Amino acid sequence: MIKVYNTLTRKYEDFQPLQPPLVRMYVCGPTVYDHSHIGHARTWVAFDVVKRYLRLRGYFVIHVQNITDIDDKIINRANELGVSWKEIADKYAKEYLDLMKEMKVFPTIHPRVTEHISDIIEFIKDLIEKGYAYVTPSGVYFDVDKYPYYGQLSGVKDKEMWSQETFVKDKKNPYDFALWKCAKPNEPWWESPWCKGRPGWHIECSTMSSKYLGKQFDIHGGARDLIFPHHENEIAQSEARFGVRPWVKYWLHSGYLTVKGEKMSKSLGNIVPLVDLLKEYPADVVRYWLTTAHYRSELDFSYDRLDQAKVALERMKMSVDKLRRTVEKGYPKGSLKDEEVKAIYDIWKLREEFHQAMSNDFNTPEAWAKVREALRIANETDSWEVAAITLNFVEEADQVFAVFEEKRVEGVEPFVDLLVRVRSRLRERKMWELSDWIRSELDKLGVKLLDKGRETEWRFAK
Known part of the structure; x- marks a missing residue:
């Protein structure tokens, strides 16, 4: 049974989707007014x-991840640069989509607010018809006092x-939030x-998630700083609107990405644009490094840590490519030594423990x-059988991690x-x-070497 930590209930729960085996998941995407950064990528x-x-x-799994392409931040940035808001939104939306592809993150549906x-x-x-919202000269606002469960997710x-939000004198209460803003x-x-106007920020995600995932769905994800108020x-x-509770069964939130212990933010000037x-x-090094920490934990960025991740991933790739060549060029012997049998069972146990984790x-x-650990065991033997079962496990794990893509140049090996x-x-x-x-x-030709004493392993780099 898969267990998840649900921010809504503040406890670990068995994962039981509403309509198994279907899982409907919504993740808050970017507001495209500037470069996406490493914190977003996390x-x-x-x-x-x-x-x-x-x-x-x-x-x-149906994975919906939105693009907010109209917002105060976009308008303000466009005014700063003296260009149209759409030019800003389109520029950074394209950059974001290109980065997502490079990072091997592929949502099922990628809706944009303006559509x-x-x-x-x-x-x-x-x-408005249900009595939860009211109209004023400056726009439409949600009447928070009409909803009795406000604060259940954040605990506020x-x-x-x-x-x-900035106080508007025609709101009933300072904590009522905008659904529609008059231009x-x-x-x-x-x-x-x-x-004539535009939507508020929060209504966008509710609308797009329910349009594609229904009145109730299984997982809503996003960064921890979105818990309140978004x-x-x-x-x-x-x-x-829908008269259901809970609207989303499991709320999952990723931890902060920090720089020297401080949250990454434009005001502190410590933003690291992903494109740079x-x-x-x-991208696979960045992806690997991001997955070396639990998604809910705080992760501190440094170039030294990325350098270490690069070396570690390169060594693992060397081992994986060696396994692939061993399996391709060899064949089962028909009998195994005791140490080979033990290695096979050890790797089977590691696979079980991978799934437990x-x-x-x-x-x-x-x-x-x-x-x-499985790669370490396999590296200590030239056994075809050990290589085959290890490779099977590693390629299964890579369906999740997506960092061991094989690079081949036919006839060159x-x-x-x-x-x-x-x-x-x-x-x-x-x-x-x-x-x-x-x-x-060889390095210039995309062939990486790793010397291990008197032995040398090699692999095709991307």
Whole structure:
């Protein structure tokens, strides 16, 4: 049984979707007014891992992740630069989609707010008709006092702590939040029954998630800093409209990504744009590093940690490629030594422990430990049978982690083998300059070497 930590109930729960084996999952995507950064990537990858593991376990997962392409931040940025809001939104939405592809994060549905304005208007109209929202000259607001469960997700129960938006004098209460904002001069707008304007932030996610996943669904994910007010407001307006409780069964939140212990933010000037980071480190290295910490824990960024992750992943890739070549070139012997039998059973046990770790609220650091131990065992033997069962386990795990993609260049492997053997002879004769030159030239061709004493392993790099 998979267990997850539910922010809503503040406890671990058995994962039992509403309509198994279907799992419906919504994850809050970016507001596209600036570069996506490594903190954003942490959330994307975390929930991609959740999705991939659920699929590995036989669930059919529909993953919706939105793009907020109209918002105050977008308008303000456009005004700063003297360009249209749409130019800003389109530019950073394209960058985000390109980065998602590079990071191997593929939502099933990727809705944009501006393509769902009519759906948002219908949602708001329904809230007004049910008495949960009211119209003013500045827009439409959700009447928080009409919803008795406000604060259930965040635990924030004190009304004095609920204020979350710039005070508008025609609101009933300072903590009521905007569903529709009437346009100010020179702001973008859409027609509505109330005024020319645009949607508030929170209504967007409620509308798009319910449109594609229904009135109730299984998982809502996002970063921890969205719990209040964003996710709190989503729950209030959605349960008010649909008359269901809970609206979402499991709320999962990823931890902060920090820099020297401080939360990554523009105000502190410690933002690391993902587009820049991926110029220095391969996407699979970044993805691997992000998964070495539990998704709910705080993760501190540093280039030293990424360098360590790069070395560790490179060594594992060498081992995996060696397993692939062993399996391709060999065949079962028909009999096994005792140590081979033991190794096979040890790896089978590690596979079981991998699933135990992932079933315990997606404990990726513990799961990675099982993969590394299996590779260590396999590295200590040339057994085809041990290589085959280890490779089977590693490739199963990689359905979740997505970092061991095989790179092949047909017909070239025998020549690389020959060059590596020639280089080994040169090293034996202490002809270091020539052996280093061969390494350097192979590296330029995308062939990575790893020396282990007198032995050398190699792999095709991406």
